[in-house]
Amino acid sequence: MNDRAHHPITGLDAYELAWDIVSEHLWSVLGFNAIWFGCVLLGALSLFLLCVITFDSWAAFLVSAGLLFLVVLPLWEAANILRYGARHGRPEPQGTLPVVNIIIARILFLLVVIPAYLLFLLPGIYVHSRLALYLPALVRSTNVNPLESLSQSWLLSRSRFVGLYSLWIAVVVSHPVSLLPFGLGLVLRQPVNGLAKDLMFLSCSNRPRDGPT
Numbered sequence: 001m002n003d004r005a006h007h008p009i010t011g012l013d014a015y016e017l018a019w020d021i022v023s024e025h026l027w028s029v030l031g032f033n034a035i036w037f038g039c040v041l042l043g044a045l046s047l048f049l050l051c052v053i054t055f056d057s058w059a060a061f062l063v064s065a066g067l068l069f070l071v072v073l074p075l076w077e078a079a080n081i082l083r084y085g086a087r088h089g090r091p092e093p094q095g096t097l098p099v100v101n102i103i104i105a106r107i108l109f110l111l112v113v114i115p116a117y118l119l120f121l122l123p124g125i126y127v128h129s130r131l132a133l134y135l136p137a138l139v140r141s142t143n144v145n146p147l148e149s150l151s152q153s154w155l156l157s158r159s160r161f162v163g164l165y166s167l168w169i170a171v172v173v174s175h176p177v178s179l180l181p182f183g184l185g186l187v188l189r190q191p192v193n194g195l196a197k198d199l200m201f202l203s204c205s206n207r208p209r210d211g212p213t
Contacts, residue, residue, distance in 0.1 A: 015192065022084075037184070051064060081198045093140050098139070098142075102146075113128045137201060
């Protein structure tokens with residue numbers, strides 16, 4: 001594992017390695033992520049009771065539930081990086097979960113990526129792939145702010161779009177799988193996604209950038 005961390009890996013390699021880590025610590029991963037899954041369900045249920053039962057508004061529920069998932073999913077992935085990111089001799093993430101920074105970075109990420117997708121699919125994929133490493137950048141450094149995490153991801157991914165694109169493919173393919181049954185697939189999808197991004201971040205950080213400076 002240490003040898004591979006110092007050599008270029010593709011997103012598919014990172015996804016495979018992430019699955020190896022999850023399978024090796026399966027019961028711990030299942031227990032930890034089941035707690036996250038239960039908290040998300042509890043949050044969604046609370047929104048349902050407030051919006052639908054109390055105010056009879058399905059529109060408000062769908063919007064608020066969508067915003068909840070957009071915020072919670074990166075926090076969930078980051079929690080797995082913090083908990084399992086130091087396995088197999090990899091450097092240990094720094095500090096505690098930077099909740100506020102992750103939420104701000106997520107909003108900035110969406111403000112950049114969504115318009116890129118609306119312009120056309122290919123620009124959206126390109127920008128999404130280049131900015132995909134902002135989460136481990138935040139988790140692994142105590143002095144990186146949200147804007148710097150996006151900038152760092154963009155810098156580290158320079159001349160590595162193909163590798164990050166394969167990670168984008170793996171993440172997209174995992175989306176429908178995570179919805180079955182009843183969204184329980186998130187219990188495995190979230191730790192794998194987080195650890196795969198972390199592995200790609202470490203791989204990009206451990207070798208000089210390609211292309212002109």
